[in-house]
Amino acid sequence: MRATCNSALPALDEPLTLPPELSVTTPVRPTACPGLLRIVQALDGGICRIKLDGGVITSTQARSVADVAQRYASAVIEATNRGNLQIRGVGPNHRALIEPLLAAGLGPATAAGDDVRNLMLSPSAGIDPQMQIDTRDLARQILSSVQSVPRLAELSAKFAVQLDGGEALAMLEHPHDLWLSAFDHAGQAFLAFGLAGCPAHNRALGAVPVAQGHELVMAVLTLFLDLARPEHTRMRHLLGEVPVERFIEQLAERLSVPLMALPQWRRNVPATAMHIGTYPQHKSGRVYIGAVPALGRLDAATLVGLAQLADTFASGVVRFTPWQSVLLPDVRLEDAPLVTRQLQALGLFCDVREPLARLIACTGASACAKGLADTKQDARQLATLLSQPHTIHLTGCQRSCAAAHVAPVTLLAVAPGHYDLYLRAPEHAGFGVLRERNLTIEAAGAWLEARQRSNTDD
Numbered sequence: 001m002r003a004t005c006n007s008a009l010p011a012l013d014e015p016l017t018l019p020p021e022l023s024v025t026t027p028v029r030p031t032a033c034p035g036l037l038r039i040v041q042a043l044d045g046g047i048c049r050i051k052l053d054g055g056v057i058t059s060t061q062a063r064s065v066a067d068v069a070q071r072y073a074s075a076v077i078e079a080t081n082r083g084n085l086q087i088r089g090v091g092p093n094h095r096a097l098i099e100p101l102l103a104a105g106l107g108p109a110t111a112a113g114d115d116v117r118n119l120m121l122s123p124s125a126g127i128d129p130q131m132q133i134d135t136r137d138l139a140r141q142i143l144s145s146v147q148s149v150p151r152l153a154e155l156s157a158k159f160a161v162q163l164d165g166g167e168a169l170a171m172l173e174h175p176h177d178l179w180l181s182a183f184d185h186a187g188q189a190f191l192a193f194g195l196a197g198c199p200a201h202n203r204a205l206g207a208v209p210v211a212q213g214h215e216l217v218m219a220v221l222t223l224f225l226d227l228a229r230p231e232h233t234r235m236r237h238l239l240g241e242v243p244v245e246r247f248i249e250q251l252a253e254r255l256s257v258p259l260m261a262l263p264q265w266r267r268n269v270p271a272t273a274m275h276i277g278t279y280p281q282h283k284s285g286r287v288y289i290g291a292v293p294a295l296g297r298l299d300a301a302t303l304v305g306l307a308q309l310a311d312t313f314a315s316g317v318v319r320f321t322p323w324q325s326v327l328l329p330d331v332r333l334e335d336a337p338l339v340t341r342q343l344q345a346l347g348l349f350c351d352v353r354e355p356l357a358r359l360i361a362c363t364g365a366s367a368c369a370k371g372l373a374d375t376k377q378d379a380r381q382l383a384t385l386l387s388q389p390h391t392i393h394l395t396g397c398q399r400s401c402a403a404a405h406v407a408p409v410t411l412l413a414v415a416p417g418h419y420d421l422y423l424r425a426p427e428h429a430g431f432g433v434l435r436e437r438n439l440t441i442e443a444a445g446a447w448l449e450a451r452q453r454s455n456t457d458d
């Protein structure tokens, strides 16, 4: 199982007149994934993916997105599982959609940079009371380098880095080609790191002081490119041929500091569902409020409403999370109940007990040619059958576009309205253990309710 793009072929209506720094060159590892400059066709129209630095979008930028989504697309805006957003249903006038987004500062620094600016931070970076470090400065350095160092344009559009600052709100289960995780050692902040895995499930291969974090990332990326063949798009492909010990030995030779060995290091795994509801920030008297749009989809009016709330009650920004949800940071504690009600009035879920708040579903058959079922519609039906919240992933095929991690329960479509049911099991690859075949949504709901009565799955 691997996340891929639910895409067909790239298509631009006509060449855009871009600033010189955005002139397009032929990539070493071509991709059909959508980007801001590469609108890709799906059954419901074009997809324009906007990568957000640290998942953050300003209220002004959000209004620009809402405006072009309404004018030049179907006004459907999706939160992605990497803390980005995408506009669906883009019509033929790509130029009219893209140019205002570039003018709003949502574009990459270089054209090649759009594909490789894949750095995921925790949604509460810089504001989380449990963070070991504020990752945002280091993230800016990394993002600047990956977009401006010409060699790094050879990375695949899927190659991705995670920078975890030790926050309580952190997605630690998404596999990344390189992950870094901050921890304290004798009063000094270090970054543990691993390759082709994630902090929750994989061992750290070493650590460096945070001051050497940028150097480490650049060394890993260039060593990957030195060793990889063009068909190696991901770190796991390279490590299938090159022993990880050899990679680390060569990496160590390129660093200005020795790698610290970390045989015992484990990242403490945070509580689940902290992306939904109100939580304290590092700064006293301030909270963030996490809110979930049903199945990760917003419309233009909802995005404008979020921008308005960000301006009125928060710091003028909205953060997108890897749970396909949003977060309003820097809300005054006393305003939180009112802001929560207003988020709910916009149609967002702020309560973990809402069944639909914890269901995720890929695009499905309504807009993806590979989909065997209308996953989004089926998820809505399933939510009405559940008396308790479950964390469930409905996927239209094995590609698992909606979830880079394995959910406690996965429903894999086998035919319209019919799914195989899997339960997550660490010892099983893929979605886990196959427990039931070819269930209707009603049968899946009944199965989950019966199991809930005798057990708890998550």
Ligand code: SF4
Pocket (backbone or CB within 6 Å): 004, 005, 006, 362, 363, 364, 365, 368, 369, 370, 371, 372, 395, 396, 397, 398, 399, 400, 401, 402
């Ligand atoms: S059916 Fe779903 S998982 Fe499969 S390619 Fe389409 S969007 Fe992705």
